[in-house]
Structures are given as structure tokens and as C-alpha cells.
Amino acid sequence: MVVASVDVRVITEKWNKPWPNIDMDSQPFWDGLREHRLLLFRCKTCGAWYWPKAFCRNDHDNEPFMGNLDWEEASGSGKVFAFNIHHWAFHPGFKDEVPYTYAIVELDEGPMISSTMVDIDPKNVRVGMPVQVVYEDHPNEGFTIPKFKPAG
Numbered sequence: 001m002v003v004a005s006v007d008v009r010v011i012t013e014k015w016n017k018p019w020p021n022i023d024m025d026s027q028p029f030w031d032g033l034r035e036h037r038l039l040l041f042r043c044k045t046c047g048a049w050y051w052p053k054a055f056c057r058n059d060h061d062n063e064p065f066m067g068n069l070d071w072e073e074a075s076g077s078g079k080v081f082a083f084n085i086h087h088w089a090f091h092p093g094f095k096d097e098v099p100y101t102y103a104i105v106e107l108d109e110g111p112m113i114s115s116t117m118v119d120i121d122p123k124n125v126r127v128g129m130p131v132q133v134v135y136e137d138h139p140n141e142g143f144t145i146p147k148f149k150p151a152g
């Protein structure tokens with residue numbers, strides 16, 4: 001799989017939106033983002049990709065306690081599965097960003113992820129449009145947010 005060049009945007013303004021919920025289970029995902037790697041769960045037996053889950057759903061033996069599933073880097077490429085355009089800021093932190101596009105992206109590996117689109121006027125976003133992850137670093141807060149831009 002070809003991984004496109006990594007696009008990193010560094011934001012030093014103070015974070016004024018709801019904080020990401022980083023807990024013990026999701027820590028590896030957020031650690032990956034800080035390294036500019038989009039991690040998903042992958043079955044070591046059959047190669048199926050998932051968001052973290054306990055068992056691979058395909059027809060083979062599963063090790064207990066996620067034994068045959070592990071984090072692995074995904075391509076960061078996908079397509080817009082669905083989207084809506086926010087014209088109203090539901091949190092004060094978004095007031096300078098409306099209108100913005102909130103998209104559900106179907107990753108090339110299969111799992112879906114939702115985030116906001118960058119580098120495109122909301123009126124030009126289309127279902128099926130190829131997109132690529134952008135890593136938005138927030139060094140003062142110590143986390144990275146994945147966003148998506150049109151691919152190519």
C-alpha cells in the first residue's frame with residue numbers, strides 16, 4: 001500500500017474546543033497521531049482492519065483478550081461516506097470556523113472515522129470524494145487531531 005506524503009499543520013493557538021477523550025484503551029491511537037501515523041486494529045490471522053474490538057469477526061479461531069488483533073498503521077486515505085455542513089457553532093470554540101464540513105470518511109482499509117474537512121469550501125464537498133488525512137499538531141496541549149483534505 002502506498003502511503004501519501006505526510007501533511008502536518010502545527011497549531012500553537014490555545015485549544016478552546018472540547019478536549020479529546022484519551023483513555024487507557026485509546027492511548028495507542030493518540031500516540032500514533034502524535035507520530036503522524038493513523039493506527040487501526042488489524043487481525044494478524046486474516047488481515048481484516050477494525051476499530052479496536054475484542055475479536056475478529058471472520059471465520060477463524062480467535063485468541064482470547066484480543067490476542068490476534070493489534071494496532072497497525074493505515075494509509076490515511078479514504079472517501080467521503082457522508083457529510084454535513086455546520087453553519088452554527090454548537091460550541092464557542094468553533095465560532096470562527098463556521099461554516100465547516102463534518103465528514104464521515106470510509107478509510108481504504110474499511111473502518112470509518114469522522115472529522116472535519118480542511119482545504120475545501122464546504123459547498124464543494126461530495127460523497128465519494130477521495131480524501132487524505134492531515135495531522136493537526138497542538139504542541140502546547142500535547143495531542144494531534146486527524147482531519148481530512150481532498151486527495152491529490
Ligand SMILES: [Zn+2]
Pocket residue numbers: 043044045046047048056057058060
Ligand atoms: Zn481475522
